[in-house]
Amino acid sequence: MNGLERFSLNQETIRQWSLPELAEGCAEAGVRRVGLWRAPVRAYGVERAARLMREAGLTVSSLCRGGFLTAADPADRAAALADNRAAVDEAAALGTDTLVLVCGGLPEGSRDLCAARERIADALAELVPYAAERGVRPAIEPLHPMFASDRCVVSTLAQALDLAERFPADRMGVVVDTYHLWWDDTVPRLIERAGASGRIAAFQLADWITPLPEGVLLGRGQLGDGCVDLRGFRERVDAAGYTGPVEAEIFNPALWARDGAEVLAETTERYRRLVA
Incomplete structure:
Protein backbone atom coordinates (compact mmCIF):
# COMPACT_ATOMS: atom_id res chain seq x y z
CA MET A 1 0.00 0.00 0.00
CA ASN A 2 1.56 3.28 -1.10
CA GLY A 3 -1.35 5.66 -0.48
CA LEU A 4 -1.94 6.04 -4.22
CA THR A 13 -0.80 17.75 -15.51
CA ILE A 14 2.57 16.80 -17.01
CA ARG A 15 1.96 17.81 -20.61
CA GLN A 16 5.70 17.92 -21.28
CA TRP A 17 5.86 14.12 -21.12
CA SER A 18 5.27 11.99 -24.18
CA LEU A 19 3.00 8.99 -23.79
CA PRO A 20 5.97 6.61 -23.32
CA GLU A 21 7.43 8.98 -20.73
CA LEU A 22 4.06 9.13 -18.99
CA ALA A 23 3.82 5.35 -18.86
CA GLU A 24 7.37 4.93 -17.61
CA GLY A 45 -2.05 5.80 -32.30
CA ARG A 54 -1.39 -2.15 -20.55
CA GLU A 55 2.27 -3.16 -20.76
CA ALA A 56 3.16 -0.52 -18.14
CA GLY A 57 0.46 -1.89 -15.81
CA LEU A 58 -1.63 1.26 -16.10
CA THR A 59 -5.41 1.59 -16.18
CA VAL A 60 -6.96 4.47 -18.11
CA SER A 61 -9.36 6.19 -15.70
CA ALA A 80 -20.04 16.93 -33.71
CA LEU A 81 -21.95 13.69 -33.33
CA ALA A 82 -19.53 11.87 -35.63
CA ASP A 83 -16.59 13.15 -33.59
CA ASN A 84 -18.24 12.03 -30.36
CA ARG A 85 -18.89 8.56 -31.73
CA ALA A 86 -15.18 8.42 -32.61
CA ALA A 87 -14.37 9.49 -29.04
CA VAL A 88 -16.52 6.68 -27.70
CA ASP A 89 -14.67 4.18 -29.89
CA GLU A 90 -11.33 5.53 -28.67
CA ALA A 91 -12.39 5.26 -25.03
CA ALA A 92 -13.47 1.66 -25.57
CA ALA A 93 -10.18 0.82 -27.26
CA LEU A 94 -8.24 2.32 -24.33
CA GLY A 95 -10.25 0.25 -21.87
CA THR A 96 -11.91 3.11 -20.03
CA ASP A 97 -15.65 3.32 -19.44
CA THR A 98 -15.60 7.10 -18.85
CA LEU A 99 -15.68 9.68 -21.64
CA VAL A 100 -15.60 13.22 -20.22
CA LEU A 101 -17.88 15.66 -22.03
CA VAL A 102 -17.25 19.40 -22.26
CA CYS A 103 -20.61 20.23 -23.72
CA GLY A 104 -19.87 23.37 -25.73
CA GLY A 105 -20.57 27.10 -25.57
CA LEU A 106 -23.02 29.36 -27.35
CA PRO A 107 -23.04 29.17 -31.14
CA GLU A 108 -21.84 32.34 -32.84
CA GLY A 109 -24.43 35.08 -32.58
CA SER A 110 -26.60 33.24 -30.04
CA ARG A 111 -27.51 34.40 -26.55
CA ASP A 112 -29.91 31.59 -25.73
CA LEU A 113 -28.37 29.39 -23.03
CA CYS A 114 -31.52 27.32 -22.54
CA ALA A 115 -31.76 26.43 -26.23
CA ALA A 116 -28.09 25.44 -26.25
CA ARG A 117 -28.64 23.08 -23.32
CA GLU A 118 -31.62 21.49 -25.07
CA ARG A 119 -29.47 20.83 -28.12
CA ILE A 120 -27.04 19.02 -25.83
CA ALA A 121 -29.88 16.82 -24.61
CA ASP A 122 -30.99 16.10 -28.18
CA ALA A 123 -27.47 15.12 -29.17
CA LEU A 124 -27.03 12.92 -26.11
CA ALA A 125 -30.21 11.06 -27.03
CA GLU A 126 -28.33 9.86 -30.11
CA LEU A 127 -24.91 9.41 -28.51
CA VAL A 128 -25.82 7.60 -25.29
CA PRO A 129 -27.18 4.39 -26.91
CA TYR A 130 -24.10 4.21 -29.16
CA ALA A 131 -21.82 4.56 -26.14
CA ALA A 132 -23.75 2.01 -24.08
CA GLU A 133 -23.31 -0.61 -26.79
CA ARG A 134 -19.54 -0.15 -26.43
CA GLY A 135 -19.41 -0.14 -22.64
CA VAL A 136 -18.68 3.57 -22.35
CA ARG A 137 -20.55 6.03 -20.14
CA PRO A 138 -20.34 9.69 -21.18
CA ALA A 139 -19.98 12.04 -18.22
CA ILE A 140 -20.96 15.70 -18.30
CA GLU A 141 -18.40 18.00 -16.73
CA ALA A 160 -25.28 18.66 -15.38
CA LEU A 161 -27.55 16.41 -13.33
CA ASP A 162 -30.68 17.80 -14.96
CA LEU A 163 -29.28 16.70 -18.32
CA ALA A 164 -27.80 13.41 -17.15
CA GLU A 165 -30.98 12.34 -15.36
CA ARG A 166 -32.85 12.17 -18.65
CA PHE A 167 -30.95 8.91 -19.22
CA PRO A 168 -30.36 5.77 -17.13
CA ALA A 169 -27.64 6.21 -14.54
CA ASP A 170 -25.53 3.37 -15.92
CA ARG A 171 -25.45 5.13 -19.29
CA MET A 172 -24.92 8.80 -18.36
CA GLY A 173 -22.88 10.30 -15.55
CA VAL A 174 -21.38 13.55 -14.31
CA VAL A 175 -17.90 14.75 -13.38
CA VAL A 176 -17.15 16.44 -10.06
CA ASP A 177 -14.17 18.74 -10.62
CA THR A 178 -12.99 20.81 -7.66
CA LEU A 190 -25.85 18.06 -5.25
CA ILE A 191 -23.05 15.56 -4.66
CA GLU A 192 -25.48 13.67 -2.43
CA ARG A 193 -28.06 13.78 -5.23
CA ALA A 194 -25.52 12.55 -7.76
CA GLY A 195 -24.34 9.78 -5.49
CA ALA A 196 -27.83 8.58 -4.61
CA SER A 197 -28.38 7.51 -8.21
CA GLY A 198 -24.80 6.46 -8.96
CA ARG A 199 -24.15 9.38 -11.32
CA ILE A 200 -20.61 10.30 -10.26
CA ALA A 201 -18.47 8.92 -13.06
CA ALA A 202 -15.26 10.85 -12.34
CA PHE A 203 -13.74 13.01 -9.62
CA GLN A 204 -11.01 15.47 -10.62
CA LEU A 205 -8.71 17.69 -8.57
CA ALA A 206 -7.11 21.08 -9.09
CA ASP A 207 -6.82 24.11 -6.84
CA TRP A 208 -8.06 27.68 -7.39
CA ILE A 209 -5.37 30.31 -7.03
CA THR A 210 -5.66 34.08 -7.31
CA PRO A 211 -4.77 36.05 -9.22
CA LEU A 212 -5.16 33.52 -12.02
CA PRO A 213 -1.63 33.23 -13.43
CA GLU A 214 -2.46 32.37 -17.05
CA GLY A 215 -6.13 33.20 -17.35
CA VAL A 216 -8.96 30.91 -16.34
CA LEU A 217 -8.18 28.08 -18.79
CA LEU A 218 -4.54 27.54 -17.82
CA GLY A 219 -4.75 28.88 -14.29
CA ARG A 220 -5.33 25.70 -12.33
CA GLY A 221 -3.26 25.50 -9.19
CA GLN A 222 -1.16 22.68 -7.85
CA LEU A 223 -2.90 20.84 -5.03
CA GLY A 224 -2.66 22.91 -1.87
CA ASP A 225 -1.63 26.16 -3.54
CA GLY A 226 -5.12 27.69 -3.44
CA CYS A 227 -8.34 27.97 -1.51
CA VAL A 228 -10.20 24.73 -2.33
CA ASP A 229 -11.06 22.29 0.45
CA LEU A 230 -9.74 19.29 -1.47
CA ARG A 231 -10.11 16.74 1.32
CA GLY A 232 -13.60 18.03 2.05
CA PHE A 233 -14.59 17.38 -1.57
CA ARG A 234 -13.08 13.90 -1.45
CA GLU A 235 -14.93 13.09 1.75
CA ARG A 236 -18.21 14.28 0.24
CA VAL A 237 -17.90 12.18 -2.92
CA ASP A 238 -16.87 9.19 -0.81
CA ALA A 239 -19.87 9.68 1.47
CA ALA A 240 -22.05 9.78 -1.63
CA GLY A 241 -20.84 6.31 -2.56
CA TYR A 242 -18.12 7.10 -5.07
CA THR A 243 -15.21 4.67 -4.83
CA GLY A 244 -13.49 5.34 -8.16
CA PRO A 245 -10.28 7.11 -9.19
CA VAL A 246 -9.27 10.51 -7.85
CA GLU A 247 -7.70 12.23 -10.83
CA ALA A 248 -5.32 15.20 -10.60
CA GLU A 249 -5.95 17.37 -13.69
CA ILE A 250 -3.92 20.58 -13.48
CA PHE A 251 -3.43 22.85 -16.50
CA ASN A 252 -0.57 25.12 -15.50
CA PRO A 253 2.37 26.28 -17.67
CA ALA A 254 4.56 26.67 -14.59
CA LEU A 255 4.23 22.93 -13.98
CA TRP A 256 4.82 22.16 -17.65
CA ALA A 257 8.12 24.06 -17.54
CA ARG A 258 9.49 21.85 -14.75
CA ASP A 259 10.94 18.37 -14.73
CA GLY A 260 8.08 15.90 -15.07
CA ALA A 261 9.29 13.46 -12.43
CA GLU A 262 9.61 16.35 -9.97
CA VAL A 263 6.05 17.49 -10.71
CA LEU A 264 4.72 13.96 -10.27
CA ALA A 265 6.54 13.51 -6.95
CA GLU A 266 5.16 16.83 -5.70
CA THR A 267 1.64 16.04 -6.85
CA THR A 268 1.54 12.60 -5.26
CA GLU A 269 3.00 13.93 -2.00
CA ARG A 270 0.33 16.61 -1.85
CA TYR A 271 -2.37 14.12 -2.74
CA ARG A 272 -1.36 11.89 0.18
CA ARG A 273 -1.13 14.83 2.58
CA LEU A 274 -4.10 16.96 1.49
CA VAL A 275 -6.62 14.65 -0.17
CA ALA A 276 -6.31 10.96 0.74
Missing part, protein backbone atom coordinates in the same frame (compact mmCIF):
# COMPACT_ATOMS: atom_id res chain seq x y z
CA GLU A 5 -4.42 3.22 -4.71
CA ARG A 6 -7.12 5.60 -6.03
CA PHE A 7 -4.83 8.30 -7.40
CA SER A 8 -4.86 8.95 -11.13
CA LEU A 9 -2.61 11.34 -13.02
CA ASN A 10 -4.31 13.21 -15.80
CA GLN A 11 -1.94 13.49 -18.73
CA GLU A 12 -2.32 17.28 -18.96
CA GLY A 25 7.21 7.78 -15.11
CA CYS A 26 3.94 6.64 -13.58
CA ALA A 27 5.07 3.03 -13.32
CA GLU A 28 8.28 4.08 -11.58
CA ALA A 29 6.36 6.30 -9.14
CA GLY A 30 3.85 3.62 -8.21
CA VAL A 31 0.96 5.37 -9.96
CA ARG A 32 -1.37 2.85 -11.56
CA ARG A 33 -4.04 5.04 -13.19
CA VAL A 34 -3.90 7.75 -15.84
CA GLY A 35 -6.41 10.03 -17.51
CA LEU A 36 -5.68 10.53 -21.20
CA TRP A 37 -6.50 13.17 -23.82
CA ARG A 38 -7.59 12.44 -27.35
CA ALA A 39 -5.15 14.57 -29.34
CA PRO A 40 -1.89 13.03 -28.05
CA VAL A 41 -3.45 9.57 -28.05
CA ARG A 42 -4.50 9.96 -31.68
CA ALA A 43 -1.07 11.28 -32.64
CA TYR A 44 0.57 8.25 -31.04
CA VAL A 46 -5.04 4.64 -30.26
CA GLU A 47 -4.30 0.91 -30.31
CA ARG A 48 -0.60 1.54 -29.78
CA ALA A 49 -1.39 3.79 -26.80
CA ALA A 50 -3.71 1.17 -25.33
CA ARG A 51 -0.98 -1.45 -25.59
CA LEU A 52 1.59 0.91 -24.05
CA MET A 53 -0.61 1.54 -21.02
CA SER A 62 -10.92 8.55 -18.25
CA LEU A 63 -10.61 9.95 -21.74
CA CYS A 64 -10.97 13.68 -22.41
CA ARG A 65 -12.86 14.84 -24.24
CA GLY A 66 -16.07 14.54 -26.14
CA GLY A 67 -18.80 17.14 -26.24
CA PHE A 68 -19.21 20.48 -28.04
CA LEU A 69 -22.78 19.51 -28.81
CA THR A 70 -24.48 22.92 -28.95
CA ALA A 71 -24.30 23.61 -32.70
CA ALA A 72 -27.52 24.81 -34.32
CA ASP A 73 -26.39 24.25 -37.91
CA PRO A 74 -27.35 20.71 -39.09
CA ALA A 75 -24.00 20.05 -40.74
CA ASP A 76 -22.08 21.19 -37.65
CA ARG A 77 -24.33 19.08 -35.46
CA ALA A 78 -23.72 15.98 -37.61
CA ALA A 79 -19.96 16.58 -37.50
CA PRO A 142 -19.84 21.32 -15.55
CA LEU A 143 -17.33 24.12 -16.05
CA HIS A 144 -16.93 27.35 -14.11
CA PRO A 145 -19.40 30.01 -15.33
CA MET A 146 -16.56 31.99 -16.94
CA PHE A 147 -16.54 29.29 -19.64
CA ALA A 148 -20.25 29.48 -20.45
CA SER A 149 -19.95 31.60 -23.58
CA ASP A 150 -17.32 29.64 -25.48
CA ARG A 151 -16.74 26.22 -23.91
CA CYS A 152 -19.57 24.95 -21.75
CA VAL A 153 -23.10 26.23 -21.16
CA VAL A 154 -23.35 23.67 -18.35
CA SER A 155 -21.99 25.70 -15.44
CA THR A 156 -23.32 23.96 -12.33
CA LEU A 157 -23.59 20.44 -11.06
CA ALA A 158 -27.36 20.94 -10.93
CA GLN A 159 -27.46 21.70 -14.66
CA TYR A 179 -11.63 23.61 -9.85
CA HIS A 180 -14.98 24.25 -11.46
CA LEU A 181 -17.31 23.65 -8.51
CA TRP A 182 -15.54 24.85 -5.36
CA TRP A 183 -17.38 28.19 -5.30
CA ASP A 184 -20.95 26.78 -5.33
CA ASP A 185 -22.52 26.39 -1.89
CA THR A 186 -25.15 24.00 -3.28
CA VAL A 187 -22.52 21.44 -4.25
CA PRO A 188 -22.65 19.35 -1.03
CA ARG A 189 -26.34 18.48 -1.50
Whole structure:
Protein backbone atom coordinates (compact mmCIF):
# COMPACT_ATOMS: atom_id res chain seq x y z
CA MET A 1 0.00 0.00 0.00
CA ASN A 2 1.56 3.28 -1.10
CA GLY A 3 -1.35 5.66 -0.48
CA LEU A 4 -1.94 6.04 -4.22
CA GLU A 5 -4.42 3.22 -4.71
CA ARG A 6 -7.12 5.60 -6.03
CA PHE A 7 -4.83 8.30 -7.40
CA SER A 8 -4.86 8.95 -11.13
CA LEU A 9 -2.61 11.34 -13.02
CA ASN A 10 -4.31 13.21 -15.80
CA GLN A 11 -1.94 13.49 -18.73
CA GLU A 12 -2.32 17.28 -18.96
CA THR A 13 -0.80 17.75 -15.51
CA ILE A 14 2.57 16.80 -17.01
CA ARG A 15 1.96 17.81 -20.61
CA GLN A 16 5.70 17.92 -21.28
CA TRP A 17 5.86 14.12 -21.12
CA SER A 18 5.27 11.99 -24.18
CA LEU A 19 3.00 8.99 -23.79
CA PRO A 20 5.97 6.61 -23.32
CA GLU A 21 7.43 8.98 -20.73
CA LEU A 22 4.06 9.13 -18.99
CA ALA A 23 3.82 5.35 -18.86
CA GLU A 24 7.37 4.93 -17.61
CA GLY A 25 7.21 7.78 -15.11
CA CYS A 26 3.94 6.64 -13.58
CA ALA A 27 5.07 3.03 -13.32
CA GLU A 28 8.28 4.08 -11.58
CA ALA A 29 6.36 6.30 -9.14
CA GLY A 30 3.85 3.62 -8.21
CA VAL A 31 0.96 5.37 -9.96
CA ARG A 32 -1.37 2.85 -11.56
CA ARG A 33 -4.04 5.04 -13.19
CA VAL A 34 -3.90 7.75 -15.84
CA GLY A 35 -6.41 10.03 -17.51
CA LEU A 36 -5.68 10.53 -21.20
CA TRP A 37 -6.50 13.17 -23.82
CA ARG A 38 -7.59 12.44 -27.35
CA ALA A 39 -5.15 14.57 -29.34
CA PRO A 40 -1.89 13.03 -28.05
CA VAL A 41 -3.45 9.57 -28.05
CA ARG A 42 -4.50 9.96 -31.68
CA ALA A 43 -1.07 11.28 -32.64
CA TYR A 44 0.57 8.25 -31.04
CA GLY A 45 -2.05 5.80 -32.30
CA VAL A 46 -5.04 4.64 -30.26
CA GLU A 47 -4.30 0.91 -30.31
CA ARG A 48 -0.60 1.54 -29.78
CA ALA A 49 -1.39 3.79 -26.80
CA ALA A 50 -3.71 1.17 -25.33
CA ARG A 51 -0.98 -1.45 -25.59
CA LEU A 52 1.59 0.91 -24.05
CA MET A 53 -0.61 1.54 -21.02
CA ARG A 54 -1.39 -2.15 -20.55
CA GLU A 55 2.27 -3.16 -20.76
CA ALA A 56 3.16 -0.52 -18.14
CA GLY A 57 0.46 -1.89 -15.81
CA LEU A 58 -1.63 1.26 -16.10
CA THR A 59 -5.41 1.59 -16.18
CA VAL A 60 -6.96 4.47 -18.11
CA SER A 61 -9.36 6.19 -15.70
CA SER A 62 -10.92 8.55 -18.25
CA LEU A 63 -10.61 9.95 -21.74
CA CYS A 64 -10.97 13.68 -22.41
CA ARG A 65 -12.86 14.84 -24.24
CA GLY A 66 -16.07 14.54 -26.14
CA GLY A 67 -18.80 17.14 -26.24
CA PHE A 68 -19.21 20.48 -28.04
CA LEU A 69 -22.78 19.51 -28.81
CA THR A 70 -24.48 22.92 -28.95
CA ALA A 71 -24.30 23.61 -32.70
CA ALA A 72 -27.52 24.81 -34.32
CA ASP A 73 -26.39 24.25 -37.91
CA PRO A 74 -27.35 20.71 -39.09
CA ALA A 75 -24.00 20.05 -40.74
CA ASP A 76 -22.08 21.19 -37.65
CA ARG A 77 -24.33 19.08 -35.46
CA ALA A 78 -23.72 15.98 -37.61
CA ALA A 79 -19.96 16.58 -37.50
CA ALA A 80 -20.04 16.93 -33.71
CA LEU A 81 -21.95 13.69 -33.33
CA ALA A 82 -19.53 11.87 -35.63
CA ASP A 83 -16.59 13.15 -33.59
CA ASN A 84 -18.24 12.03 -30.36
CA ARG A 85 -18.89 8.56 -31.73
CA ALA A 86 -15.18 8.42 -32.61
CA ALA A 87 -14.37 9.49 -29.04
CA VAL A 88 -16.52 6.68 -27.70
CA ASP A 89 -14.67 4.18 -29.89
CA GLU A 90 -11.33 5.53 -28.67
CA ALA A 91 -12.39 5.26 -25.03
CA ALA A 92 -13.47 1.66 -25.57
CA ALA A 93 -10.18 0.82 -27.26
CA LEU A 94 -8.24 2.32 -24.33
CA GLY A 95 -10.25 0.25 -21.87
CA THR A 96 -11.91 3.11 -20.03
CA ASP A 97 -15.65 3.32 -19.44
CA THR A 98 -15.60 7.10 -18.85
CA LEU A 99 -15.68 9.68 -21.64
CA VAL A 100 -15.60 13.22 -20.22
CA LEU A 101 -17.88 15.66 -22.03
CA VAL A 102 -17.25 19.40 -22.26
CA CYS A 103 -20.61 20.23 -23.72
CA GLY A 104 -19.87 23.37 -25.73
CA GLY A 105 -20.57 27.10 -25.57
CA LEU A 106 -23.02 29.36 -27.35
CA PRO A 107 -23.04 29.17 -31.14
CA GLU A 108 -21.84 32.34 -32.84
CA GLY A 109 -24.43 35.08 -32.58
CA SER A 110 -26.60 33.24 -30.04
CA ARG A 111 -27.51 34.40 -26.55
CA ASP A 112 -29.91 31.59 -25.73
CA LEU A 113 -28.37 29.39 -23.03
CA CYS A 114 -31.52 27.32 -22.54
CA ALA A 115 -31.76 26.43 -26.23
CA ALA A 116 -28.09 25.44 -26.25
CA ARG A 117 -28.64 23.08 -23.32
CA GLU A 118 -31.62 21.49 -25.07
CA ARG A 119 -29.47 20.83 -28.12
CA ILE A 120 -27.04 19.02 -25.83
CA ALA A 121 -29.88 16.82 -24.61
CA ASP A 122 -30.99 16.10 -28.18
CA ALA A 123 -27.47 15.12 -29.17
CA LEU A 124 -27.03 12.92 -26.11
CA ALA A 125 -30.21 11.06 -27.03
CA GLU A 126 -28.33 9.86 -30.11
CA LEU A 127 -24.91 9.41 -28.51
CA VAL A 128 -25.82 7.60 -25.29
CA PRO A 129 -27.18 4.39 -26.91
CA TYR A 130 -24.10 4.21 -29.16
CA ALA A 131 -21.82 4.56 -26.14
CA ALA A 132 -23.75 2.01 -24.08
CA GLU A 133 -23.31 -0.61 -26.79
CA ARG A 134 -19.54 -0.15 -26.43
CA GLY A 135 -19.41 -0.14 -22.64
CA VAL A 136 -18.68 3.57 -22.35
CA ARG A 137 -20.55 6.03 -20.14
CA PRO A 138 -20.34 9.69 -21.18
CA ALA A 139 -19.98 12.04 -18.22
CA ILE A 140 -20.96 15.70 -18.30
CA GLU A 141 -18.40 18.00 -16.73
CA PRO A 142 -19.84 21.32 -15.55
CA LEU A 143 -17.33 24.12 -16.05
CA HIS A 144 -16.93 27.35 -14.11
CA PRO A 145 -19.40 30.01 -15.33
CA MET A 146 -16.56 31.99 -16.94
CA PHE A 147 -16.54 29.29 -19.64
CA ALA A 148 -20.25 29.48 -20.45
CA SER A 149 -19.95 31.60 -23.58
CA ASP A 150 -17.32 29.64 -25.48
CA ARG A 151 -16.74 26.22 -23.91
CA CYS A 152 -19.57 24.95 -21.75
CA VAL A 153 -23.10 26.23 -21.16
CA VAL A 154 -23.35 23.67 -18.35
CA SER A 155 -21.99 25.70 -15.44
CA THR A 156 -23.32 23.96 -12.33
CA LEU A 157 -23.59 20.44 -11.06
CA ALA A 158 -27.36 20.94 -10.93
CA GLN A 159 -27.46 21.70 -14.66
CA ALA A 160 -25.28 18.66 -15.38
CA LEU A 161 -27.55 16.41 -13.33
CA ASP A 162 -30.68 17.80 -14.96
CA LEU A 163 -29.28 16.70 -18.32
CA ALA A 164 -27.80 13.41 -17.15
CA GLU A 165 -30.98 12.34 -15.36
CA ARG A 166 -32.85 12.17 -18.65
CA PHE A 167 -30.95 8.91 -19.22
CA PRO A 168 -30.36 5.77 -17.13
CA ALA A 169 -27.64 6.21 -14.54
CA ASP A 170 -25.53 3.37 -15.92
CA ARG A 171 -25.45 5.13 -19.29
CA MET A 172 -24.92 8.80 -18.36
CA GLY A 173 -22.88 10.30 -15.55
CA VAL A 174 -21.38 13.55 -14.31
CA VAL A 175 -17.90 14.75 -13.38
CA VAL A 176 -17.15 16.44 -10.06
CA ASP A 177 -14.17 18.74 -10.62
CA THR A 178 -12.99 20.81 -7.66
CA TYR A 179 -11.63 23.61 -9.85
CA HIS A 180 -14.98 24.25 -11.46
CA LEU A 181 -17.31 23.65 -8.51
CA TRP A 182 -15.54 24.85 -5.36
CA TRP A 183 -17.38 28.19 -5.30
CA ASP A 184 -20.95 26.78 -5.33
CA ASP A 185 -22.52 26.39 -1.89
CA THR A 186 -25.15 24.00 -3.28
CA VAL A 187 -22.52 21.44 -4.25
CA PRO A 188 -22.65 19.35 -1.03
CA ARG A 189 -26.34 18.48 -1.50
CA LEU A 190 -25.85 18.06 -5.25
CA ILE A 191 -23.05 15.56 -4.66
CA GLU A 192 -25.48 13.67 -2.43
CA ARG A 193 -28.06 13.78 -5.23
CA ALA A 194 -25.52 12.55 -7.76
CA GLY A 195 -24.34 9.78 -5.49
CA ALA A 196 -27.83 8.58 -4.61
CA SER A 197 -28.38 7.51 -8.21
CA GLY A 198 -24.80 6.46 -8.96
CA ARG A 199 -24.15 9.38 -11.32
CA ILE A 200 -20.61 10.30 -10.26
CA ALA A 201 -18.47 8.92 -13.06
CA ALA A 202 -15.26 10.85 -12.34
CA PHE A 203 -13.74 13.01 -9.62
CA GLN A 204 -11.01 15.47 -10.62
CA LEU A 205 -8.71 17.69 -8.57
CA ALA A 206 -7.11 21.08 -9.09
CA ASP A 207 -6.82 24.11 -6.84
CA TRP A 208 -8.06 27.68 -7.39
CA ILE A 209 -5.37 30.31 -7.03
CA THR A 210 -5.66 34.08 -7.31
CA PRO A 211 -4.77 36.05 -9.22
CA LEU A 212 -5.16 33.52 -12.02
CA PRO A 213 -1.63 33.23 -13.43
CA GLU A 214 -2.46 32.37 -17.05
CA GLY A 215 -6.13 33.20 -17.35
CA VAL A 216 -8.96 30.91 -16.34
CA LEU A 217 -8.18 28.08 -18.79
CA LEU A 218 -4.54 27.54 -17.82
CA GLY A 219 -4.75 28.88 -14.29
CA ARG A 220 -5.33 25.70 -12.33
CA GLY A 221 -3.26 25.50 -9.19
CA GLN A 222 -1.16 22.68 -7.85
CA LEU A 223 -2.90 20.84 -5.03
CA GLY A 224 -2.66 22.91 -1.87
CA ASP A 225 -1.63 26.16 -3.54
CA GLY A 226 -5.12 27.69 -3.44
CA CYS A 227 -8.34 27.97 -1.51
CA VAL A 228 -10.20 24.73 -2.33
CA ASP A 229 -11.06 22.29 0.45
CA LEU A 230 -9.74 19.29 -1.47
CA ARG A 231 -10.11 16.74 1.32
CA GLY A 232 -13.60 18.03 2.05
CA PHE A 233 -14.59 17.38 -1.57
CA ARG A 234 -13.08 13.90 -1.45
CA GLU A 235 -14.93 13.09 1.75
CA ARG A 236 -18.21 14.28 0.24
CA VAL A 237 -17.90 12.18 -2.92
CA ASP A 238 -16.87 9.19 -0.81
CA ALA A 239 -19.87 9.68 1.47
CA ALA A 240 -22.05 9.78 -1.63
CA GLY A 241 -20.84 6.31 -2.56
CA TYR A 242 -18.12 7.10 -5.07
CA THR A 243 -15.21 4.67 -4.83
CA GLY A 244 -13.49 5.34 -8.16
CA PRO A 245 -10.28 7.11 -9.19
CA VAL A 246 -9.27 10.51 -7.85
CA GLU A 247 -7.70 12.23 -10.83
CA ALA A 248 -5.32 15.20 -10.60
CA GLU A 249 -5.95 17.37 -13.69
CA ILE A 250 -3.92 20.58 -13.48
CA PHE A 251 -3.43 22.85 -16.50
CA ASN A 252 -0.57 25.12 -15.50
CA PRO A 253 2.37 26.28 -17.67
CA ALA A 254 4.56 26.67 -14.59
CA LEU A 255 4.23 22.93 -13.98
CA TRP A 256 4.82 22.16 -17.65
CA ALA A 257 8.12 24.06 -17.54
CA ARG A 258 9.49 21.85 -14.75
CA ASP A 259 10.94 18.37 -14.73
CA GLY A 260 8.08 15.90 -15.07
CA ALA A 261 9.29 13.46 -12.43
CA GLU A 262 9.61 16.35 -9.97
CA VAL A 263 6.05 17.49 -10.71
CA LEU A 264 4.72 13.96 -10.27
CA ALA A 265 6.54 13.51 -6.95
CA GLU A 266 5.16 16.83 -5.70
CA THR A 267 1.64 16.04 -6.85
CA THR A 268 1.54 12.60 -5.26
CA GLU A 269 3.00 13.93 -2.00
CA ARG A 270 0.33 16.61 -1.85
CA TYR A 271 -2.37 14.12 -2.74
CA ARG A 272 -1.36 11.89 0.18
CA ARG A 273 -1.13 14.83 2.58
CA LEU A 274 -4.10 16.96 1.49
CA VAL A 275 -6.62 14.65 -0.17
CA ALA A 276 -6.31 10.96 0.74
